[in-house]
Amino acid sequence: MGSVKLGAAVLAAGASLFAFAAQAEGNLNLICSADVVICEQMKGDFEKQSGISVNMVRLSSGETYAKIRAEARNPKTDIWWAGTGDPHLQAASEGLTLEYKSPMLDQLQDWAVKQAESAEYRTVGVYAGALGWGYNSELLKTKNLREPKCWADLLDPAWKGEIQMANPNSSGTAYTALASLVQIMGEEQAYDYLKKLNANISQYTKSGSAPVKAAARGETTVGIVFMHDAVSMTVEGFPVKSVAPCEGTGYEIGSMSIIKGAKNLDNAKKWYDWALTAEVQSRMKDAKSFQLPSNKNAEVPKEAPRFEDIKLIDYDFKTYGDPAKRKELLERWDREIGANAN
Known part of the structure; x- marks a missing residue:
């Protein structure tokens, strides 16, 4: 009986020691703006x-x-880890995030370092991905629709009610789409395009990856998303095919920022440096995340859409990451498109 009590006491002491060790390391309050599966993997x-x-x-x-x-x-x-770079740049320009030069900077791709430099090191690039869409190939056949290869193809009246994209007010993906179209077509033509596209949109979702998940489930035929989100559906076995639009397209630099006034600053820096390592970025594919990693030594997933295979525009991150420009574009979207949404 005594030995049982002793064993229990040892176990309790071990548990409290473990709790103390965890407590000693402290906490970290993280916002993750990527898909929930990679968020959970990173946290764990x-x-x-x-x-x-x-x-x-x-x-x-x-x-x-x-x-x-x-x-x-x-x-x-x-x-704040992940999510499109534009809102990270806006937060940086408003002084909401903290300048931090990670010792990992020299291991990063040029585009990731440029992102940091343009924000005076208040953010940094963690991955990149091109904008496009994913469509359900089975629904395409069933509904006798032609494969949409270009932005122009999505305006065909045959696509009425068959397309989903996110709302650019809540979604960085959709804001990238809006800013990309403005850069490809010019502002007037881009809003004219979006008004016509609105006739074919069944729903504006809150999250950027939701439209292609709906396409994978057969709830819509096309989702306008980052191509890596479409690829992750294909890898999971859904009949989703990803497309890089023929006229050209924009891309995101998924970013990371430390919040100014962070209560757990040392732990935030630990996460920041850790998240930029090749080892951590090589693990992203295990959570079906197929972006291009920012660490030069990280393993690029074989399924990841390669920039060299896509007609990319020279996306102007500085202009479209400016809070005044964002406000102006979103207010016009609300007025001319959002107000007439289906």
């Missing part, structure tokens, strides 16, 4: 390797930007 891996307890919230990049702005006087977040 970091907790295991660091002993730091991560409180994670999954929000789209537009929602995160709004939350960080609203909480500027009393920040509840330490670090």
